[in-house]
Amino acid sequence: MMLRVIAKARADPGFRDVLLSYLDRYLGDDVRSAGTKWVVTEQDLEEFVKSKKLKGLAEKTIHDEVRYIKLALSEVNWVLTPEGIREFLADLAEDEKTFVLKHTTYSLKSFLKTVLKPRDPALFRALYDVFTVHKPKTNNHTRLPTLKQLRLIWQ
DSSP states (O other): HHHHHHHHHHHHHHHHHHHHHHHHHHHHHHHHHHHTTTEOOHHHHHHHHHHHHTTTTHHHHHHHHHHHHHHHHHHHHTTEEEHHHHEEEEEEEEOOOOOOHHHHHHHHHHHHIIIIIIHHHHHHHHTTOOOOOOOOOOOOOOOOOOOOHHHHHHH
């Protein structure tokens, strides 16, 4: 029955408009949200690992990136949405986990570029542009000695 409806909608533009208006009215939010979420699978992670191995990354680097990706995925129930990513990263920032935030954002960007971009460029753009790689500020700059201090040392 559903196939007949779809076939008729493809053939008859008037029927197509009516069908789309009903879909928008009764399932609008569901239909629109389907285009902005990605349900990640273990196969996606395996594809990511294979790609990184082909690029020649060290096993430890790959392992660390996968760990941060899995951390993020576990927090958003393996469904990446713009809102879910934003909330998760905001929580990390709020908890002042700056280096976890840095590594997570880097790893997520890499994961999205490697796995999602070739499959669905529009969804890739929607998720990729939601956040930037966090760069923590370091305050561990060593101060150089003054001329006075150097003179004291050499005397």
